[in-house]
Amino acid sequence: MTRTAVVICPGRGTYNKPELGYLHQYHADRMSQFHSFDEIRAEAGQETVTALDGAGRFSVGKYSRGDVASPLIYAASLADAQALAKDIEVVAVTGNSMGWYIALAVAGALTPENGFRVVNAMGTLMQKQLIGGQLVYPFVDEEWSNDVARKSALLDAVARINTLKDHTLALSIDLGGMLVLAGNEAGLNAFETANPVVQDRFPLRLANHAAFHTALQAPVAAEGRALLGADLFGQPERPMIDGRGKIWWPGATDTGALWEYTLGHQVTETYDFTHAIQTAAREFAPDLFIVTGPGATLGGAVAQSLTLGNWRGMTDKMSFQSLQEADPFLIAMGRADQRALATG
The missing domain is CATH 3.30.70 (Alpha-Beta Plaits)
Structure with a gap:
């Protein structure tokens, strides 16, 4: 029996000390993909993703940097989305903040390598300027x-x-x-x-x-558009829900407009993650909401977004926990106790 799911990709702040080694622990079978990401990093003179993930020591000062955290989170999240059980049908994809870039790759609007180029470029530009x-x-x-x-x-x-x-x-x-x-x-x-x-x-x-998603990031958005061409973007294979709650449909997406939103509005205007999740719930009514790793902190925001929207009659933490315990519908792949529910 098929289970339908909305996949939710995390943003910055989700690769922390407990996540060090995530790629090697959960995705040793996807090293060829990670090595293609390593080549992109090496061309830019940056430390490779596999080396960063395989390091013996974690430091907040290093791993919270945009040019380090962003590529690690992208690699982990995309690999998690690729590792879903065969009985799960992904009916839509969304993400939080930087997670929008990952969602583009999960949905097929960007190839894995081009998605990595977008994430790595934007993470590096954000860190270089670090405005606000x-x-x-x-x-x-x-x-x-x-x-x-x-x-x-x-x-x-x-x-x-x-x-x-x-x-x-x-x-x-x-x-x-x-x-x-x-x-x-x-x-x-x-x-x-x-x-x-x-x-x-x-x-x-x-x-x-x-100061992500504010007008202060206009210089970063402009640099991003200069570096990353609209030709990187293609038709998504799955519906995508952006930071306004807008749905981008397969076969009906204006890829030029998608590029403009991703490297324009998405960078300089408020990102309404709550609305994106509520849209996912209303429009796709999935059996599952699957938050890819690394980390599991985004699960709380997803649950709160659903309760704020009265999804399935939930209005607070207790009503969410009651439904979740009876039949888990929110799965955080970064949690060892929930991961198997999504990977089989």
Whole structure:
């Protein structure tokens, strides 16, 4: 019996110390593909993906860099998507932030090698310029109860800070019950000063993250378009859901528009991951939501996005856990206890 699934690709911040060796541990049979990625890195004078993954030591300073994290996450996520059990039919693909580039390859709009070129180029450009930064702050409580008024108040505060002289702040990613904010140092500091610490760790700054999905990234987007031609992009083989909730259909995609979105709007405007997941749920009604590795942190944002959209009557953490325990429908391949549910 076939199981339908929406595949969800992760973004930055998902390859951490526990993930060191992920490619070698789970995908030793795909080394030829990784070696093709290594050749692209070597041509650019960069350390290879297999060497980075096979290193004996992990350091946050190195592995959180865009030019290191991005290619590792791409290789791991794509390989996971290629390793799904034969009874799983992928009905759509989406991703979070950088995960959009991976989704393009998983869906077939980019070849594995061209997807790697896009990810490696953009990760390197982001790191080279490192314009601004990001922080994370929740608007839901620890039980995931939706608080529309609180979200609205926080976004109003962001807009006010953005009007101050020499302050830049904007919503970078709508991430389930979290707001990922991005801006310059003055804007980020102003938000941190004005809002209390909640759940013992927020507001949380993200190491080596630029002000993704804001106008501050316009120079990076322009460089990306100069480096990466529209001829890299083709028709997807599977539907893709972007950071606006728009569906790109096989056989009906304007590949020029896809290139423009990927290296334009997607880089400089808010990425609405919540809407993408809710669109996936409504339009494709899959049996499973499969989050590829590395890491498993994106699973919480997927679950929150579904509860915020009242998917299958879920409204909070408890109702999600009840359905999930009865019949697991959210699978994080980066979790050892869930991986076999997707790989067979």
